[in-house]
Amino acid sequence: MLPINIKAHAKINLTLRVLGKRPDGYHELETVMQSLALHDTITLTSQPRGIQLTVAGDAPVGPDNLVHQAALLLQAASGCGRGAAITLTKRIPLAAGLAGGSADAAATLLGLNKLWNLGLPLNQLLALAAKLGSDVPFCLQGGTMLAQGRGEVLTPLAAAPALGVVLIKPNFGVSTAAVYGGFAAVKPTRRPNTKAMAQALLKQDARAVAAELANDLEYVTLAKFPQLVQIKQHLLQAGAQGVLMSGSGPTIFGLTAPGHSALVAAKVDPALGQVIASSIN
Ligand code: C5P
Numbered sequence: 001m002l003p004i005n006i007k008a009h010a011k012i013n014l015t016l017r018v019l020g021k022r023p024d025g026y027h028e029l030e031t032v033m034q035s036l037a038l039h040d041t042i043t044l045t046s047q048p049r050g051i052q053l054t055v056a057g058d059a060p061v062g063p064d065n066l067v068h069q070a071a072l073l074l075q076a077a078s079g080c081g082r083g084a085a086i087t088l089t090k091r092i093p094l095a096a097g098l099a100g101g102s103a104d105a106a107a108t109l110l111g112l113n114k115l116w117n118l119g120l121p122l123n124q125l126l127a128l129a130a131k132l133g134s135d136v137p138f139c140l141q142g143g144t145m146l147a148q149g150r151g152e153v154l155t156p157l158a159a160a161p162a163l164g165v166v167l168i169k170p171n172f173g174v175s176t177a178a179v180y181g182g183f184a185a186v187k188p189t190r191r192p193n194t195k196a197m198a199q200a201l202l203k204q205d206a207r208a209v210a211a212e213l214a215n216d217l218e219y220v221t222l223a224k225f226p227q228l229v230q231i232k233q234h235l236l237q238a239g240a241q242g243v244l245m246s247g248s249g250p251t252i253f254g255l256t257a258p259g260h261s262a263l264v265a266a267k268v269d270p271a272l273g274q275v276i277a278s279s280i281n
Contacts, residue, residue, distance in 0.1 A: 001046045004115050007039040008107035009142055009281050010098040011135065012165065012246040012253050015192035016215040018183050026134070026150040027180050030194045032201075033135075034160055035142035038167070038278040040104055041089040042067070044111045049083040051075075057090030059101075066105035066132055073128055074109055078118045093274055095173025097247030099135040106139035126152075135247075142281060144201060146194065161204040163280050164261030166240060166254045168231050170273035179220050179248035186219040210242025210255050221249035228252060231272050238267035 011033050019028040040057075051071045055061050062068065067088055074080070086108065092100030109125050112118070122140075129136035134151035146155040192214035200208035222228045222245065231252045232243045240254025256264045258279065265277035 001115065003043050003045045004111050006042045006044070006107040006111040008042055008092075008100075008103035009035040009139070010038040010092045010100060010103060010278075011035050011138060012098070012244075013215060014160075014209065014213060014244075015194055015197045016217055016247065017192040017194060018180075018216045021184065022150070027183065029148060029151055030192075031147045031151065032157065032194060032197050033138050033145050033147050035139075035144075035281040036098075036165055036278045037281045038092060038098075038276060040092050040100065040107070042104060042107045042111055043087040043089075044108075044115045045085045046115055047083045047085050049081065051083055052085045054085070054087045055090065056087065058094060059088060059090045059104075066101040066136075067108045070105040070108040070128075070132055071112060073131060074112050074116075074118070077124075077128055078116070078120065080116045080118060082116050084112060084115060093169040093251065093276075095175070096169045096251040097174070097245065097249045098167070098169075098251055099139055099247065102133050102135035103139040105129070105132045105136050109140065146198065157198055158202040158204075160201055160209065160280050161206045162258035163206055163209070164256035164258055164264070165278045165280060166235065166238075166256060166261050166265045166268065167246075167251050167276040167278060168235060168253075168268060168273050169251045169276070170225070170227065170231065172225070172250065174221060174225075174249050176248040179217055182220040182224070183217065186223065188216050188219045190214055192216065206255070206257075207241070213242045213244040213255070215245050217248050218245045221245060225250060234269065234272065235264075239264040
């Protein structure tokens with residue numbers, strides 16, 4: 001069997017509203033998620049047994065890697081005894097709010113389902129994805145989606161209009177659990193309006209999409225790392241039409257006219273962090 005190559009796309013959150021803490025410790029969400037052209041690549045080759053992971057770039061190798069966990073979970077769920085050699089080429093920054101690890105896990109589920117000829121339907125893969133992490137079900141599908149529950153209840157929305165995206169990932173990561181844990185102590189003043197964002201998408205109104213960008217978790221992460229406020233201002237001055245922190249952070253993204261993300265990225269001070277020009281997918 002020939003190796004299978006799969007792209008694992010990063011995501012941003014165009015809105016993220018925290019509705020409250022649940023008895024299971026997770027937070028109930030309403031978030032508009034959007035996949036990006038930026039992606040990691042996963043190559044899968046069948047082998048008689050065992051999961052062997054090789055990483056090119058910056059990511060843990062071994063049982064901590066969600067790729068490894070996804071492969072073991074699929075083996076257990078399907079009873080498949082076969083193994084795989086998996087090469088992960090990382091481009092999406094880690095601990096960044098871009099769902100890099102989740103995207104890799106989702107791509108692994110999709111790829112191994114093919115490689116091992118398991119024929120599991122999407123709903124079964126989605127259930128496995130939810131066990132691996134809150135963002136993994138979205139990553140399995142991609143596009144533009146409303147995510148509810150802890151992130152696993154997905155409703156497709158109108159595809160976003162063509163947009164460039166510039167990402168600035170400062171040189172530190174954040175713990176998603178710590179950011180959610182800090183939410184009870186903050187009082188957001190401008191809350192996301194999910195319906196208005198969905199309307200803006202439906203109308204293909206890029207200006208309204210930029211105007212409706214809002215993320216409750218900014219109130220936690222920006223208070224802890226005030227340099228993110230400066231990064232937002234800097235990105236607006238560089239020409240972004242709207243700026244926001246993605247997920248729990250710390251990556252800040254800016255939306256640009258289609259094809260303009262490289263121009264805007266070139267104006268960003270590289271001292272602020274890793275700068276990536278991309279677009280919505
Ligand atoms: O699901 P995932 O493993 O990605 O979540 C990491 C952590 O983020 C959780 O352990 C939880 O503390 C927090 N989280 C949350 N509510 C969500 C998603 C994540 O509190 N909806």
